[in-house]
Amino acid sequence: MNRLLLAPVLFVxxxxxxxxxxxxxxxxxxxxxxxxxxxxxxxxxxIIPAPKAKGPKLVEPHLHVIRSGLKARPRIALxxxxxxxxxxxxxxxxxxxxxxxxxxxxxxxxxKHNPQALKVMLDNPDLFELENHGQNHIPAVDKPVxxxxxxxxxxxxxxxxxxxxxxxAMLASGVPAPHWFxxxxxxxxxxxxxxxxxMGYRIAGYSVNGDxxxxxxxxxxxxxxxxxxxxxxxxxxxxxxxxxxxxxxAKAILDLKARGVxxxxxxxxxxxxxDQTTQ
Ligand SMILES: [Zn+2]
Numbered sequence: 001m002n003r004l005l006l007a008p009v010l011f012v013x014x015x016x017x018x019x020x021x022x023x024x025x026x027x028x029x030x031x032x033x034x035x036x037x038x039x040x041x042x043x044x045x046x047i048i049p050a051p052k053a054k055g056p057k058l059v060e061p062h063l064h065v066i067r068s069g070l071k072a073r074p075r076i077a078l079x080x081x082x083x084x085x086x087x088x089x090x091x092x093x094x095x096x097x098x099x100x101x102x103x104x105x106x107x108x109x110x111x112k113h114n115p116q117a118l119k120v121m122l123d124n125p126d127l128f129e130l131e132n133h134g135q136n137h138i139p140a141v142d143k144p145v146x147x148x149x150x151x152x153x154x155x156x157x158x159x160x161x162x163x164x165x166x167x168x169a170m171l172a173s174g175v176p177a178p179h180w181f182x183x184x185x186x187x188x189x190x191x192x193x194x195x196x197x198x199m200g201y202r203i204a205g206y207s208v209n210g211d212x213x214x215x216x217x218x219x220x221x222x223x224x225x226x227x228x229x230x231x232x233x234x235x236x237x238x239x240x241x242x243x244x245x246x247x248x249x250a251k252a253i254l255d256l257k258a259r260g261v262x263x264x265x266x267x268x269x270x271x272x273x274x275d276q277t278t279q
Pocket of ligand 1: 081082133184
C-alpha cells in the first residue's frame with residue numbers, strides 16, 4: 001500500500017519536468033505496476049494550467065450614441081452584422097418598408113454572395129450606412145488566439161489585411177468608403193485597436209447584444225432589442241434568414257418604432273466608445 005501512496009508524488013515530478021510530453025508515456029514502466037485509478041488523478045493538475053496563461057488580453061468595447069434626453073423619443077442606433085452567408089429579408093424588408101435607418105457591417109465574403117441585398121441597401125442611401133466588417137470574418141486580434149472557435153488574424157500584418165481587404169471589397173462593390181470597423185466576434189486586443197485606429201477607423205462596439213450572435217430564440221431577441229434605452233447601440237445579425245432570432249429582430253424593430261424611437265446611424269450623431277475605440 002505504501003507504494004501506491006507514493007506514486008502520485010512521483011507522477012507530479014515527472015510531469016513537471018517535461019510539461020508537453022504525455023506523462024503516461026514517459027512513465028509507462030511505473031504505470032504498468034499500478035491500477036488505472038491511481039495513475040489518472042495526479043496527471044491533471046500538472047498539465048492543464050500551462051496553456052491558459054498565454055492568450056492576449058481581449059476587450060469587447062462598448063459604444064453609445066449621444067442621448068436625445070427626450071423620454072418620448074429615445075435615440076437608438078440599430079447596427080447589423082452581415083458576417084457571411086445570406087441576407088435576412090425579414091429584417092431588410094422591415095427596415096425598408098418602415099423607413100428605418102440602420103448601420104450594416106459587411107464583409108467581403110458577404111458582399112460577394114449577396115448582390116441583390118446590397119442593391120436594396122445602395123438604392124436606399126437615406127436608410128443604410130454600410131461599414132467594414134472585414135475581409136474574411138477573422139477576429140482582428142494581432143496575436144494567435146481562438147475566439148468562439150474562430151482563429152484570430154494572429155499578426156499585425158493579418159489584421160491590416162482583414163481591415164483593408166474588407167474596405168477594398170466595399171469600394172469594388174460600389175459602396176462608399178467606410179469610416180467604421182467592427183471585427184468578427186467584436187473582440188480585440190488593445191494593440192489591434194490602436195492599429196485599426198491608425199488606419200483611420202473608428203471601432204464599433206455596442207451596448208445591447210440583441211440576438212446573442214443570432215443564436216437566441218425569437219421572443220428573447222425581441223425582448224432584448226425592444227428594451228433598448230436612449231443612447232443605446234444595438235448589435236444583431238442580418239445574415240441568418242433561417243434562424244429564429246431574425247424573426248424577433250423584425251418584430252422588435254416595429255416595437256421600437258411604436259415607442260417613438262429616433263433611429264440613427266453611426267455617421268449621423270456623436271458617439272462614445274470605451275477602450276480607445278473612438279477617442
Ligand atoms: Zn460577424
